[in-house]
Amino acid sequence: MGNAMVALKTADEVKAVSAELAKNKKTNLFRCLWAMQFESALRFGDAVKLTWDQFAEGKTHLSIKQEKTGKIHKVAITPAMRSIVQARREEAADRPKFGDYIFSLSDLRSKGKPVSHNAVLTEYGKCGRRAGFQDVGSHTPRKSKGRILFENGAPLEHITKLLGQANPASTLFYIGFTQETADTLAGEYSLGEEW
Numbered sequence: 199m200g201n202a203m204v205a206l207k208t209a210d211e212v213k214a215v216s217a218e219l220a221k222n223k224k225t226n227l228f229r230c231l232w233a234m235q236f237e238s239a240l241r242f243g244d245a246v247k248l249t250w251d252q253f254a255e256g257k258t259h260l261s262i263k264q265e266k267t268g269k270i271h272k273v274a275i276t277p278a279m280r281s282i283v284q285a286r287r288e289e290a291a292d293r294p295k296f297g298d299y300i301f302s303l304s305d306l307r308s309k310g311k312p313v314s315h316n317a318v319l320t321e322y323g324k325c326g327r328r329a330g331f332q333d334v335g336s337h338t339p340r341k342s343k344g345r346i347l348f349e350n351g352a353p354l355e356h357i358t359k360l361l362g363q364a365n366p367a368s369t370l371f372y373i374g375f376t377q378e379t380a381d382t383l384a385g386e387y388s389l390g391e392e393w
Contacts, residue, residue, distance in 0.1 A: 204326075204333045205341035205374040207349060212236055212342050215334060218325035226289050227313060228321040230282045231301050235339035237278050239360050241266060242336040246312035249298045253283045264362055271362040344373040 206212050219229035235245045243265040252260055253275065260273040286300050293303070297310025318336050326334025344357050358369040 202333055203335035203337045203341065204331060205345035205372075206331065206334075206338065207342075207345055209346060211329075211331065212339065212346070214329040215322070215326050215331065215338075218328045219321065221325075222321070225303060226285055227301060227303060228318065228325070230286050231313070231318065232322065232339050234279060234282050234301075236343050237276055237282065238273050239340050239343045239362075240271075240273065241340060241362075242315065242318065244271075246299070246301045246318075248300045250283070250287070250300060251298075253280060253300075267362070267364075269362070341373055344369060348373055348375070 206215070216229055216232055219232055220226075222228055231245060234240070234248070235242065238245065238260070240248075240262065241264065244262050247265075248260070258275055260275060262271045262273060263269070264271050283300055290300075290302070299310065299312045301313050302310050303313060315336060322334050322336060322338060326332070326338065340361065344361050347357050347360070348354065354366045354369060357373070358364075358366050361369060361372070363369050363372065
């Protein structure tokens with residue numbers, strides 16, 4: 199799937215998928231991971247490896263060595279992120295394999311390891327379709343954060359920094375800024391025939 203995964207364009211669209219994920223009565227893991235990825239703008243591989251101690255009381259930032267780039271990326275810990283971690287802690291505390299990772303199913307089969315990419319792709323895709331969106335995947339929450347910020351006028355350079363990306367051109371591609379988007383903007387901001 200790669201970058202074919204869609205970036206949702208509004209917070210309401212992100213919440214619609216979250217509402218579908220909340221219908222999973224076996225675990226809150228997928229909904230919590232979705233929200234954490236959106237809130238933190240972390241890549242999937244970095245988000246699933248978050249640990250309980252990274253959210254210890256008094257900590258204000260996550261310091262993540264990005265799996266993809268190897269660079270250190272600092273992310274402010276928001277109240278929403280703390281709430282997500284608390285929801286996971288409440289569910290995972292009674293599980294047989296309560297380990298270091300926040301996003302582990304904490305059962306005998308998972309052995310306390312982070313949830314698999316395939317499990318997340320399956321759940322996100324299924325719930326995305328139920329919410330009316332195609333190609334929702336493991337990059338969607340992060341891409342959506344960038345896209346929503348862009349649509350609401352946040353400077354592209356700030357979005358690039360938030361996503362921990364190397365350059366604004368990569369960010370535009372990543373958040374789904376396509377030729378169609380450029381054409382729409384050109385039409386909306388044209389002087390018109392009466393220039």
